[in-house]
Amino acid sequence: MEWQMDKRRPICPQIEEQISAKIACGELLPGERLMSVREVAMGAGVNPNTVQKAFKMLEERGLIHSERSTGWFVSDRRTEAKRTVRALAEEKTALYLADMEMLALSREEIAGLIASYYEKKEMEEKAGKEGTTT
Incomplete structure (x- = not known):
């Protein structure tokens, strides 16, 4: 999985957003095992605790779940992921348009x-x- 990190923003929400987007678009399917916390941390160049926190946030939203000693898996909540991505897109659009209006x-x-x-x-x-x- 390729990670695109913006150094100007907190890392944890970026990991959460990118995984949510991959679930929403069907790149990550229900039942599919996610990379381990350590693998994501190494790939993204971030602290494993940050990844663990992002995974917990995704779990709280019902997008992923952990299976004891087996790892993290995508839940069957693609509709919720799409809603999350849509809300994020609307938020980013509003910020962009506000910046353009200031210009x-x-x-x-x-x-x-x-x-x-x-x-x-x-x-x-x-x-x-x-x-x-x-």
């Missing part, structure tokens, strides 16, 4: 920035794929 950008300018971002991203992905096939 006095209009809706049209914001929409243009978003469209431009995705166009650039698609071109980079296309260039990356073409570079790997030659």
